[in-house]
Amino acid sequence: MDIFLQLLISGxxxxxxxxxxxIGLTLVFGVMKIVNFAHGDFLMLGMFGAFFLYQLFxxxxxLSLLIVTPALFILGLIIYKTIVGRTISxxxxxxxxxxxxxxxxxxxxxxxxxxxxxxxxxxxxxxKVIHMGPIHISFPSFIAFIVAGIITILLxxxxxxxxxxxxxxxxxxxxxxxxxxxxxxxxxxxxxxGIGIGILGIAGSLMVPIYSVxxxxxxxxxxxxxxxxxxxxxxxxxxxxxxxxxxxLIETMSSYFIAPSMKQLVYFCVFxxxxxxxxxxxxxxxxxxxxxxx
Amino acid sequence: MFGKRFTRLCLAILLATSFMAGCSSMAxxxxxxxxxxxxxxxxxLAKIGQACTNGIEIAKDIVNERPHAKKIExxxxxxxxxxxxxxxxxxxxxxxxxxxxxxxYGSPLAMAASEITERNKVILWEVAxxxxxxxxxxxxxxxxxxxxxxxYGPASIEFLEKVVSPKLGKKPSQxxxxxLHEDGDFGHGVSKATRKxxxxxxxxxxxxxxxxxKTTNDMTSIILQLKKWNPDVLDVVQYNNDAQLFLKQAKxxxxxxxxxxxxxxxxxxDNFGDAFGKDADGxxxxxxxxxxxxxxxxxxxRQINEEFFKRFQKKFGKKPDLIAKVxxxxxxxxxxxxxxxxxxxxxxxxRQQALxxxxxxxxxPVGWGIxxxxxxxxxxxxxxxxxxxNGKLLAVYPEKFALTxxxxxxxxxxxxxx
Numbered sequence: 001m002d003i004f005l006q007l008l009i010s011g012x013x014x015x016x017x018x019x020x021x022x023i024g025l026t027l028v029f030g031v032m033k034i035v036n037f038a039h040g041d042f043l044m045l046g047m048f049g050a051f052f053l054y055q056l057f058x059x060x061x062x063l064s065l066l067i068v069t070p071a072l073f074i075l076g077l078i079i080y081k082t083i084v085g086r087t088i089s090x091x092x093x094x095x096x097x098x099x100x101x102x103x104x105x106x107x108x109x110x111x112x113x114x115x116x117x118x119x120x121x122x123x124x125x126x127x128k129v130i131h132m133g134p135i136h137i138s139f140p141s142f143i144a145f146i147v148a149g150i151i152t153i154l155l156x157x158x159x160x161x162x163x164x165x166x167x168x169x170x171x172x173x174x175x176x177x178x179x180x181x182x183x184x185x186x187x188x189x190x191x192x193x194g195i196g197i198g199i200l201g202i203a204g205s206l207m208v209p210i211y212s213v214x215x216x217x218x219x220x221x222x223x224x225x226x227x228x229x230x231x232x233x234x235x236x237x238x239x240x241x242x243x244x245x246x247x248x249l250i251e252t253m254s255s256y257f258i259a260p261s262m263k264q265l266v267y268f269c270v271f272x273x274x275x276x277x278x279x280x281x282x283x284x285x286x287x288x289x290x291x292x293x294x
Numbered sequence: 295m296f297g298k299r300f301t302r303l304c305l306a307i308l309l310a311t312s313f314m315a316g317c318s319s320m321a322x323x324x325x326x327x328x329x330x331x332x333x334x335x336x337x338x339l340a341k342i343g344q345a346c347t348n349g350i351e352i353a354k355d356i357v358n359e360r361p362h363a364k365k366i367e368x369x370x371x372x373x374x375x376x377x378x379x380x381x382x383x384x385x386x387x388x389x390x391x392x393x394x395x396x397x398x399y400g401s402p403l404a405m406a407a408s409e410i411t412e413r414n415k416v417i418l419w420e421v422a423x424x425x426x427x428x429x430x431x432x433x434x435x436x437x438x439x440x441x442x443x444x445x446y447g448p449a450s451i452e453f454l455e456k457v458v459s460p461k462l463g464k465k466p467s468q469x470x471x472x473x474l475h476e477d478g479d480f481g482h483g484v485s486k487a488t489r490k491x492x493x494x495x496x497x498x499x500x501x502x503x504x505x506x507x508k509t510t511n512d513m514t515s516i517i518l519q520l521k522k523w524n525p526d527v528l529d530v531v532q533y534n535n536d537a538q539l540f541l542k543q544a545k546x547x548x549x550x551x552x553x554x555x556x557x558x559x560x561x562x563x564d565n566f567g568d569a570f571g572k573d574a575d576g577x578x579x580x581x582x583x584x585x586x587x588x589x590x591x592x593x594x595x596r597q598i599n600e601e602f603f604k605r606f607q608k609k610f611g612k613k614p615d616l617i618a619k620v621x622x623x624x625x626x627x628x629x630x631x632x633x634x635x636x637x638x639x640x641x642x643x644x645r646q647q648a649l650x651x652x653x654x655x656x657x658x659p660v661g662w663g664i665x666x667x668x669x670x671x672x673x674x675x676x677x678x679x680x681x682x683x684n685g686k687l688l689a690v691y692p693e694k695f696a697l698t699x700x701x702x703x704x705x706x707x708x709x710x711x712x
Contacts, residue, residue, distance in 0.1 A: 128546075220535070256518060
């Protein structure tokens, strides 16, 4: 029983990390209908940001969040102005390759600037544990989980109860109607992309105590993020949360009860099964994918 | 913006320079020895690929600065994946006219590259890949000074038998071993040999766990399984990020076996020590030796060893890690013992000279001797068991290479550490 509880908690905490990584992706996808293939590399930049703030200035990674997040938000705006905004009305091939190009550029830039080392912060917080009877709860994963919850709720409130949020949703539902109602699509898109990337700043800062950082760390998470987003339903926030937790749980459970090397097989089987039963994902609206791929 | 004329001018300049570069390389073929250097210096294998390239640079510098030396010229290419390994090695052979290539680190890369080199009768001097198949196919032009994956296991098991079991007060047959490894070629190759060696020594393997290093973001389930099995010895084969994640989570979950013995890769890089500081202390690692007792080396190897550390620090502004030293040592053998003697990179002559090498153990900075079998595998690649102590990876076995005695056998519980 203890083992099962421990697996359950670890699975949920791992799911929290996946949620953190996926929210930005699903937001950008849902609103702008573009697939950000460089998503993992923005995460890498966020992680390096937090790592260096700790390494050079001794800044606690949970505080560096306050610097890394706005920095990535601004980076998101810049990338939108220079690249994404210019390709958004072009054919999908153009968008896909501009993102892949961006991904290659970021990875190699990191390689040149930061070297290919696998770095971890050696801070007591990274191995801190909360004991609850026989259960060990990893402190940094717990924090990441809590913050993932807070971010999702804040984002939800923002999207549903503020004027800008409503404009974002309007743009997501019907780009042309929103424009006719006086919504500046370019501004909304820039903001959405900025937020989507900014959330990776939070994710990066929270993940630095858990994982090692290296130029290709994004690849470790980006595939999972896509699985989570498609599973939950493209563009759906609750979908990303449920999808992330589900994948986290399936991963830990299957790797204990079946075999660690089988976990991918198991979650991809579940993934295929869910897509057969619900082609738009768990929370997806009908037509979200078609609209994106038109 | 610049118009067509500017573009044409650029093209013309490019063409002209590449043509001139071509000419100069043709002209200098006579008096310099051109050696191809193919490693992944970008992408996910970049860390080790760069270290290898740097080590080889130092070997070249040392040889070239000697009076009357025939100058070595390196032609470097980047092979981050198998496709580019095939393309770039092809290009080295056909366009650059290179006859001897040093490479390639990643076993899949080396396997792919060796197909091309063998077909073109070009030497592949492998300094880091460990897949036993590389020298197991009877290829004429493949040479590997470093040990292959199947030599890690026996060395680890020998250490467990000779040192660990008396320290734990157990007979080898009572030493319960669990294997944990990444599920790629490297992990499989090493653990297969470990299993075989353990059987021979009569040690029971009570379980084996494998995982994919690139997709594993949580090791809780693995650690819980190990807790349940409760082995005396945990024998691991891990890369970098997974090695760091594993120890971090093991600490969080309060798991520690009596002995952790790793086999190269993740626990051999300086990043492992940096990530854990004192928490890494006690972790054992079987590989080629980084810091070893230089009294076991021949005077020449000792001097080369010192020169390597000095020059590396000066040229790259940091301390070399293990793999850089291994690459250096093996490239130095090629440059100094082979190419300086043949005076040419002609594959047949290089092959003859390499096969005739007969250097006793202790004649290289990593402690190996050199004697190739007909398949090009070095039969005198001596494995060392090292241990993390105070943030340094020090040789502890075999005794003549040992810098210090092994500590923390058994490993203390996490909360009992100082």
